[in-house]
Each structure stands twice: as structure tokens, then as C-alpha cells.
Amino acid sequence: MNTMRASVMTGVRTLQIEDRPVPTPGPHEVLVEVAAVGVCGSDVHYYREGRIGDFVVEDPMILGHELSGRIAAVGERVDPNRVGQRVAVEPQHPCRRCKQCTAGHYNLCPYMEFYATPPIDGAFCRYVTIDAEFAHPVPNSMSDEAAALLEPLSVAVTTMRKAKVAPGTSILIAGAGPIGVMCAQAARAFGAARIVVSDPLQSRRESALRFGATEVVDPFNEDVAALDPQVDAFVDASGAAPAVVSGIKAVGPAGHVVLVGMGSGDFALPIGYIQNMEIILTGVFRYTDTWPAAIHLVSSGAVDLDAMVTGRYDLEHVGEALDSDTDPASLKSIVVPK
Secondary structure (H helix, E strand, O other): OOEEEEEEEEEOOEEEEEEEEOOOOOOOEEEEEEEEEEOOHHHHHHHHHOEEOOEEOOOOEEOOOEEEEEEEEEOOOOOHHHOOOEEEEOOEEOOOOOHHHHOOOHHHOOOOEEOOOOOOOOOOEOEEEEEHHHEEEOOOOOOHHHHHOHHHHHHHHHHHHHHOOOOOOEEEEEOOOHHHHHHHHHHHHOOOOEEEEEOOOHHHHHHHHHOOOOEEEOOOOOOHHHOOOOEEEEEEOOOOHHHHHHHHHOEEEEEEEEEOOOOOOOOOOOHHHHHHHOOEEEEOOOOOOOHHHHHHHHHOOOOOOHHHEEEEEOHHHHHHHHHHHHOOOOOEEEEOOO
16 A cells, blocks of 8 residues: 555645655655544644644644554564564654653653644554654553543653652642643552542533542632642643632642643733742643553553543544534544544
């Protein structure tokens, strides 16, 4: 087979099915036949707005970067016995030579080529290539859909590491969308004793309780900043400025704040509180070395990704998949590129 079908974004809110050449794996790469692709908020941003910050879609591009599949072919430097192996794809290609890469922060590589980030194509198609070590083998007990969702779970794993979540700690999570719920599951798996999730929608608060939250808060009717007792860590998965400010104030002395949600570019923070409480504040930009941990969390039953899947779509209905987040009951939509 020399060509494959792909869902291509040709403009804002414009998709079309095209025949594209099947990519050829480089010497250290594998060719993956895609089995399942999760829909991410970044895909939705590109689809609806044509950009995320400085990343602008200027040419036709294939969206999708949360994926799993089966190795169909390998490059000349890759073990041929890997053909047929089920894998979850870590969708990035760092340069491996810059200061950030050699320091172990390959997610911050300035030369990064990341799936579905302009101008790199993503995975709403039949085949993709990736560096062999970024095609992570998954056990047969794991579904294709769960294997695809190891990518957003990796964001949650990185977040828990940065938030210093450990057995017995407490955490507040703002936003009960897909990443917020992933973070609630990860917090439980990391041993957090108290997991508070804030969201204005009752249906999403109820969803958070099903996936690990020990208590929920309606930020429109309760003062999140007055949370008592204060928490050890706060994670923002909403991108909403009021949620960030109130969440920071809910953190106790020497606590950790991790910003994950995409939202306003700039807004005022409670600097005096951050200084006086010695709050440690950081962000999350993708991940490094998280797939082994994520695979373990799912394989052991500590995290349930299959239960988060609320919709399935084929290539002809990618637009519907991208708009599925308008339904408050939707958590994760999956595209199956048959």
C-alpha cells in the first residue's frame, strides 16, 4: 500500500479526506499502523482558531497526537522482531543534541518536532512514523483506546511529579475536563489522601467524584480561596484566571502550584501571597520519560482510561469529534482511522 486516507485540516473549521503517501520510516524509526487517536484540547484550538499562541496553522495539517497502534515496518537500524508489536506513541521528535535535550529536558527542545503542531502532521490518518524508542510496547491486556490515552495521562503524571504529590498529601484541581479528571486519577494513584476538584458544572463535578475526587467545589457558590484546611498543592486544569488566583490562595505555606490549562496569556497573580508563603509555582509543557509510569498505572488498575471514553468516530466524522467537547457529558473522544 503506497497511499493512505487522512483527515486534513485545510482551514479554520475545515477538514477534508485526502489520500496521502504512506510515510517511510527512517533508519531509527518505526512505521505504526494507527489503531486509535484521542482528541485533545490543542486539536480543538487549532481546528477552531487556527493557532495556539505562537503556533499558527499556515498550511494544510493533520491533527491528532494521542495515539496507539501496531508496528507495521521498521527502519534498517531497528530490530525487525518489533514488527507486529502493539505500541503507544510518544508523539515527539527532539533533536537530542541541544542543551535542553542533553540536560534531560527534551520536552523543552527548541528544535522539537511534535505531532499536530505546525508544520508537523499528526495522527488522524492510517500510518505514522516515530523514533523507535518513542514507540512504547503495551501489554495485550490494555485496549487500543487506553494505550492512546497514555499521552494525556503522561501530562497528569508530569503534573503530579511537579506538584510533589505523595502518600497522604492533599491537592486542589481546578477544572474537571479531561485533563482535570486525569489529574484526579493520577493524584489518587500517587497516594493523595485528599483530592478536591473545582468546576462550575455539576455534571463535571459528579464525573470527578467517580474518578478519584474525595470532594468537589462549585467555584460560583463557594470561596475556593478559603478552602479549609489549605492544600499542599494546586493544579490548574482550567486556564481560567479567577480559578488560578483563588487556587493559589488555597495552598498552604511552601506548597506547590502547577499550571496546566490553556487560557489567558497574561493576568495578575497574588505575588505577595506567593512570596510570603514561599509558594513554588511552575508550568507543564508536555512531558519527559512518563510512558513507563503511565503504562504501569493503567496495567495495575490504579488508573482507568477506558471508562473515560465517551465517543468514537471515524475519519469522516473528525469534525464531530473535535466539537464533542461542547457536550458537558463528554470526557474523551476517540478517532479510529479505518
